[in-house]
Amino acid sequence: MMPFTLESTSDATLRLFLKRVRTHDLMAFLQRCTPEAVERVLLQLSDRSREFMRTAHWGADAPERVVRAEALLERCAAGNESCIFCAILAGKAPASFIYRDDSVAAFMDLYPVTPGHLLIIPTAHAASLSKVDPTVAAHIMELAQRLGRAVSASSLGCDGFNLFLANGGAAGQDIFHAHLHILPRFHGDGFGFRFPGHYPREAERELLDQQAAHLRAQLEE
Ligand SMILES: [Zn+2]
Numbered sequence: 001m002m003p004f005t006l007e008s009t010s011d012a013t014l015r016l017f018l019k020r021v022r023t024h025d026l027m028a029f030l031q032r033c034t035p036e037a038v039e040r041v042l043l044q045l046s047d048r049s050r051e052f053m054r055t056a057h058w059g060a061d062a063p064e065r066v067v068r069a070e071a072l073l074e075r076c077a078a079g080n081e082s083c084i085f086c087a088i089l090a091g092k093a094p095a096s097f098i099y100r101d102d103s104v105a106a107f108m109d110l111y112p113v114t115p116g117h118l119l120i121i122p123t124a125h126a127a128s129l130s131k132v133d134p135t136v137a138a139h140i141m142e143l144a145q146r147l148g149r150a151v152s153a154s155s156l157g158c159d160g161f162n163l164f165l166a167n168g169g170a171a172g173q174d175i176f177h178a179h180l181h182i183l184p185r186f187h188g189d190g191f192g193f194r195f196p197g198h199y200p201r202e203a204e205r206e207l208l209d210q211q212a213a214h215l216r217a218q219l220e221e
Helices: 011-020 023-030 035-044 047-055 063-078 084-089 134-153 205-220
Strands: 097-100 104-108 118-122 160-164 180-185
Touching: 011 035, 011 063, 023 035, 023 047, 023 063, 035 047, 097 134, 104 134, 118 134, 134 160, 134 180
Parallel strands: none
Antiparallel strands: 097 104, 104 118, 118 180, 160 180
């Protein structure tokens, strides 16, 4: 048995945990759980994620991933997730600021993927993009435009840049205060998205029309 059991976790805590945990941490964590506990977790996931989890090759045990997942579950249960970005904004943790006003701030990423990698955040805590005030979200994008120009014109001398925003653990979000990455890119820098095996394959128009219709209906709700 693992030190912190899923059996004693409420559904609300479990849902929060599943939003925040990274896929590979979850897979390592589930290897330590009873089949009943694994089933309880899988039932909370989307159909697509559940199918992936059931058919994935689960690989060797990864102790550091298990520890990270267990720590996250405990924080979710305790409801006391401390936010490093709020600590930075309050001057309680260091950061190298580029810009700050009443609603947004930009500083260098402590773990840069490429030289010049920076983050733009709302100054009001918001766990995900959907919780950011739309006016502030627009301001974040306007700042991204200006900082993108600055990064390109600076002595960093990048060849291009990506904007990247992860929403949820499955998308790679690990700090639950919404943040937009500006990633300077250099030919041959080794960074990139990994595409699934079937890509690229053109989709059926009927399927795309169906999906668009679902989304239009959802927008109106
Ligand atoms: Zn925060």
